[in-house]
Amino acid sequence: MKKVAFAFTALALAAGSTFAAEPVIGLITKTETNPFFVKMKEGAQAEAKKLGAKLMTAAGKKDGDTAAQITAIENMVTAGAKTILITASGDAIIPAVKKAQAKGVQVIALDSPFDGADALFATDNYKAGILIGQYAKAALGGKPAKIAMLDLFPGHPVGAQRHNGFMTGFGLKANDAKSNELSSTPETVCAADTDGNQAKGQTAMENCLQKDPAINVVYTINEPAAAGAYNALKKAGKEKDVIIVSVDGGCAGVADVGKGVIAATSQQYPLKMAAMGVAAGVEYAKGGKKAFGYVDTGVTLIAAKAVPGVESKDVKVGTELCWGDKK
Incomplete structure (x- = not known):
């Protein structure tokens, strides 16, 4: 696993662990400090706890740090994530996303659209x-x-x-x-x-x-x-x-x-975006049903x-x- 400037908030599940039945979901945001992404992380954590999922999180050093996001995708796939939620910093992540999807990982875009995502939960x-x-x-x-x-x-x-x-x-x-x-x-x-x-x-x-x-x-x-x-x-x-x-x-x-x-x-409502993404990840892990298309999460x-x-x-x-x- 590559060393990166950020740390996962959950350890990779080991084979045969008593937690192996828990759906593993990854959340990758653009940064850890922007209040928008802090709130998104809170929403994902609360929903994961509610639904009995294991959440892994990662972020870039700044908006535009696609290298860190690519590494996070690779690490999360290795750690067993079946769904990755990501606020993309740029299209450079797309090849890594395609590789993850080829291994059966569902990839959902939150807030920031990019080509090839299975679904998008975002503000208009x-x-x-x-x-x-x-x-x-x-x-x-x-x-x-x-x-x-x-x-x-x-x-x-x-x-x-x-x-x-x-x-x-x-x-x-x-x-x-x-x-x-x-x-x-x-x-x-x-x-x-x-x-x-x-x-x-x-x-x-x-x-x-x-x-x-x-x-x-x-x-x-x-x-x-x-x-x-x-x-x-x-x-x-x-x-x-x-x-x-x-x-x-x-x-x-x-x-x-x-x-x-x-x-x-x-x-806009980042907590709602993240909670919906985690719920979709749990549904995919348990029943194999993928999220699809664009879901407007509202704007006032x-x-x-x-x-x-x-x-x-x-x-x-x-x-x-x-x-x-x-x-």
């Missing part, structure tokens, strides 16, 4: 982008838009879907949900990659303000990037003049909506202030539902 990320685009457009109140796009990184399907969905919702010309290319128009005066990271989000926003100090709308790939953007705007004394919108709807992100850091966020727009023509829920509801704890 294009719709999530549309909702915050519609909100930002209405909140701007007819003023000319100068938009900063704080993205994930080039070529990632989730990043592209949220980006292009936002632009579509804002009423700008954009690529459709199937494209991995990021659209741009004259209104999008700055675009920068953040890796979904708060520190990089702050740096990206600082650079965008240097490029155009009159930016009045900021799209962010997720709430850590949004928090970083807000810090940059506050340092520049511009935090009250800019509408920040985002995607995730985590408990901390919803709290930031309540504080005025984020104007609106599209809430959470906003501190409602705007005309855009349906949203308030911070109280967002707090009650944050990331699936009570959904």
